[in-house]
Structures are given as C-alpha cells and as structure tokens.
Amino acid sequence: DTGVSQNPRHKITKRGQNVTFRCDPISEHNRLYWYRQTLGQGPEFLTYFQNEAQLEKSRLLSDRFSAERPKGSFSTLEIQRTEQGDSAMYLCASRIRGDTGNTIYFGEGSWLTVV
C-alpha cells in the first residue's frame, strides 16, 4: 500500500495519559498535514509541515499537543495529559509541494477515545 499510513488506528486511553500517533506520508510528499475530526463535523486543520519544518499551527493545537517530523519523512502527533474533549479522529494527509493542482491524500485516521 503506497497511501498515507497511520497508526495506531484506534487508541483508548485514560484521562491524563499521554498518547502518540504516527503518520507515514506517501514517499516524496514533502508536505504533511494533521487534522482532527469529531463526530458530525468535517476535519479541522491542526498543523502542517514542509519537510521537517512545522510551518503553521492552528489555535486548536493547545500546549498539550506537539507534532514533529524530525527527518522530513514520518510525523508524530503527541497529546499530553489527555482530556475527554480530545476524543476524536486524527487525520494525517500529505501532498507534493508545487503545482496548485496537486491533490492532498488522506490516511485512514487514528481514533482516540479518552475515558
């Protein structure tokens, strides 16, 4: 499978615990995006990288959230001291930088349930 890969696909954690999600983008895609989607809503932008540089973070990304892309390939999204409101699906997407016509490809998402 050469699509965007995310793991774990599902995570149940107790409130207060830390969780980390990993995203492997399509190879040669130098832009990587994280979105969050809650039930009944469309995805909301969290942050994005161009290669290893984090270029923008949404106000939705509180101090408890941190994303990295250390070598410009895979990325991790860590949530510290999880809260019930963090329960959502976390989507990763990637794209080749360049022409505006390039498509953004999404992964299958990582479901987080905080109990």
Added chain:
Amino acid sequence: AQSVSQHNHHVILSEAASLELGCNYSYGGTVNLFWYVQYPGQHLQLLLKYFSGDPLVKGIKGFEAEFIKSKFSFNLRKPSVQWSDTAEYFCAVNEGSGNTGKLIFGQGTTLQVKP
C-alpha cells in the same frame, strides 16, 4: 474567517434518483474548491476539484460540480445515484489565496441510498 457551509446534513435517496448537495463558502478571493467522499470505514478520497478554467468540473464515479462565483457555491451533482454512493461527502476550500494546501471543510453530508 473563511467558512464552508453544507446545507444538507442527511440525505436519503432511492437508487437512480438524482443528487445535488449544496456547498457555499465565504471568501472573496481566489479559491480552490474540493469535494471529498468518505465511504464507511475508509479514508477521505478526492471526488473532484476546481482550480481554474471551466466552472463545470467532472470527477470520478459520474460526479460533477459547478462553481458559481457570484453565488459562492460549488454544488455537487450526480444524475443517477447507486447504492454504492452511500457515504459522507465533504466540501472544502483552500484557506486563503496561497498554496499551503490547508483546507477548510464543511460539516459534511451523509448520503444514504436505498436499493
């Protein structure tokens, strides 16, 4: 701030019926517009996109959408739906006039097609 509004939250149709899903966006500048589909248990997939040129855009699986700038609309259409079109549909617009790839999504429309 930019926003995307999808008028129909839940649509139920019989097979062979025609489909039109509404999408309006708020942004006065140059826009890139997208429709994504999410089949049950699968990742978001691009149905079609508009960047420039012919405002009538054709996508995969017989879908099309028309960009009407004066109405800030990008409605999705299909002349005859199939049971396999049952899915959630998201309209999205790029944020701003740049080429960051950041998308703003509508809240989605759930389409249920009855056989």
